[in-house]
Amino acid sequence: MPTTACIAGWVGRLAGLFVRFFGFYSSAAGPPSGGPHLCRPKACIRKGRGEGRLESPHSKDLLAKDRELRVSWFGYLLMLSGWLLAAAALFLLNGVGERLLFVAAGLMVEALGLGLITYRYRSLQRGPQ
């Protein structure tokens, strides 16, 4: 039973992280209709168009910086995951075709991670829109 509770706890934590990340990430450009969206600091929660906008320009900058950092770390994780996928193909698979497929998939995941870090850098260079 303690093991089940432990696993359930970890699953909950992972799900929380997932929701937090994507909830936050979706706020990068803001919803097109200005509808409800989430971002991590409480001060930034908007409930509808023109309602409850608590953030100051300063907090906006901090939020943007925080978001960029998260994107960046997520990019690193994706790159490492891509490499692990490629390495796991060597350990777990035997056929050349299967290995090639997995290594190619790993490279694509790495490219996605690199793309995220590039996106972060570009948006930092362009400054607040």
Add this chain to the structure above:
Amino acid sequence: MSLSLCLMSLLLIPFAAAGLALLQQGLGRSRSAAQAMLGSLCALATAAIVFVLLGSAWMGLAGGAAHVLHLGGRTVNWLGAEPLFAAGIRGSLTAGPGRALVLAFGMFAVGLCGLIPINAGSDRWRLAAVCAATALLAAILFPLMAHWVWGGGWLAQLGPLFGPLSGLPGFTDMGGAAVIQVTGGLCALSVAWIVGPRQGKYTEGSAAAIPGHNIVQVLFGCMLALIGWIGLEAAAAMLFYSAGLGQIALTVINAVLAGSAGCLAAVLTTRLRYRKPDASLSANGWIAGLVAGSAGGGRLAPVEVILIALVAGTLVTFLVELLELRLLIDDPGGAISVHLGAGLWGVLAYGLFAPATAPRAELLLSQLIGVATLVGLMFPVIHISHRLLNRVIPFRVDADGDWQGMDIRELGAGAYPEFVLHADEFTPR
């Protein structure tokens, strides 16, 4: 292995460093020329000392002592375990010069690798940070990759580790395209991202062209680099792949062909795109050809090397533009395009064109695993360690120093004191 030929090849490698140093200071601004040259010299010095004291122990030797991991019933050799501070090097000479030769090669190679990011951080990367980043590279980053590929590490042992039945070949890098060029290119990308663009480079959404201040030095640097590259490829082939005299002769031929084809491809591409050949991009094409060709060295046929270098030379002209205009990466010397872009292409091209000692798919697979390791493992490690280092020793000079020039800011005197410079305004593209 001919000892005298190996020694002679080793002695040629510093020409590559001189060539790269000339190239990068020529492509930078005149107000930072002395700092760029001193930075190159300091990087070479730091790399040599740190590598001999620390890095060489972790690079190790093929068949030498190593740290291993036991994973899934397999023994993965992941780090060299030779004595620190090059202890016992004098004693080892009685058994043969092998260890000393590898040490000398590593010392030159890591210096060359350390010069590449200086090119990308030109005009704004502080001297202290250059030394610190080079020390990090020489102590940990370069030896790690060098051990995996040249020191009997897991990438070199892919066959025995993972494919004894199907005969999966080990990852091959005959002349340092992956270990030196791509690793250096990844460092360059990381540095360019950390230091950001030069002031005045991107204004009002458009990129300003900041031309290099001495294109003659750049082109002369290319010629010097060719001599060094011949030595580098020949020495690596002899030390790590037991190349014979015939293969060394082919290595020399291929190096010259690679540089030539890369340069001509860039000349032709820029002539077609901009109506006139661009000298700095053509110089980059020359180096890109050398970089791409160095993955296969003397194992490829001359026609294949020409084809690889033609692609590399063309690719570089597009990559430079992509990085500068689309990705907003200010890389004054084109180091990322040349060393990272052409290096990765060269490593992959070896899998496509290498003599079929194994099924083609397996050759390609082993090269792809090398690429995945470089991009997916080495780059995060490099970039995170650079970002941490940046917190201790800030990489970028302050805003005043950016306009003032690195020479006055860091050295107190300009490289060309008799000239008065008025180049604050640049023509936007």
